[in-house]
């Protein structure tokens with residue numbers, strides 16, 4: 411029998427990815443589904459139906475398991491955390507702020523929400539990038555007197571960015587980063603989400619609170635664990651985040667000033683080699699490669715590259731030197747915002763924590 415786990419926010423975009431990633435999982439048994447009081451008491455199948463049209467709002471290509479559609483959704487406020495070895499949360503930040511500490515008193519919480527990402531005793535874990543920060547979870551438990559903990563994954567724009575910045579930082583040193591994102595609409599979720607009238611034939615040049623998150627979270631993730639805290643990376647980072655009419659996949663144009671200079675060939679090499687130790691752990695949801703490097707100058711593209719390695723690899727291309735920055739390097743990446751950037755990425759983090767005895 412695997413670890414019994416629950417998904418809170420199971421009807422939403424990130425929650426559905428969690429359900430899909432957990433429904434036939436070799437280690438985790440999905441025994442709890444929870445959402446708001448709007449869904450509570452309904453079967454999962456009923457809760458997924460649009461109350462106005464009756465349409466099933468399941469949006470993934472893979473079907474939900476029939477037995478899950480019959481499972482009754484609980485009110486997240488009434489969920490008994492002690493019934494689970496681990497709880498995955500996929501709710502907005504204001505809701506997470508209330509629910510997650512209550513669950514964490516007894517049970518590990520893997521969160522897709524931003525509510526606690528910047529707390530000093532909370533690590534933001536990104537596969538292959540900073541798993542050593544997990545030891546902060548013991549500090550968090552001791553400080554707060556919790557048997558569980560809260561560990562969020564980052565904002566979905568940050569995941570692919572730090573996966574490429576980490577090998578550049580290690581090989582060449584990082585001084586300044588400028589990034590412009592072109593983010594898919596699924597990243598905004600359903601409530602309120604992005605409406606077609608606003609996004610088709612358009613680019614929206616602002617995503618509230620996104621740029622601040624990209625800047626702060628990246629520096630924390632790339633920071634150094636120092637005793638019972640993380641010292642953020644001494645790095646200047648500037649982000650412009652935009653929404654584009656792409657269903658899934660965030661594209662990012664990245665400009666980097668390195669300390670020691672980097673040829674495109676050397677950068678491509680360190681990208682290709684990145685993450686081998688993590689992948690070698692053989693965790694069930696891990697991809698074969700964390701970074702895929704493409705040479706075709708017309709790639710990466712979200713439609714063609716977001717599903718590389720099952721949506722768990724970030725694809726990097728257009729690697730060039732940059733004449734504006736000293737030791738400058740520039741490249742374009744595509745990363746899957748709801749797979750590695752949300753549901754399946756959260757499950758991969760949980761697998762790592764289970765393999766290290768943090769969940770059990």
Ligand SMILES: NC(=O)c1ccc[n+]([C@@H]2O[C@H](COP(=O)([O-])OP(=O)(O)OC[C@H]3O[C@@H](n4cnc5c(N)ncnc54)[C@H](OP(=O)(O)O)[C@@H]3O)[C@@H](O)[C@H]2O)c1
Nearest residue numbers: 419421422423424445446449486500523597599600601752
């Ligand atoms: N979408 C992405 O690509 C992505 C990527 C990374 C991180 N995230 C983060 O994941 C979280 C969820 O985002 P989303 O895109 O999945 O949003 P969403 O599609 O709008 O889903 C929101 C979910 O929260 C539930 N909910 C709302 N109010 C609640 C309450 N008071 N108590 C319990 N559950 C409640 C909803 O349940 P009902 O159906 O019952 O209302 C629904 O299941 C956010 O923090 C977001 O920033 C999203």
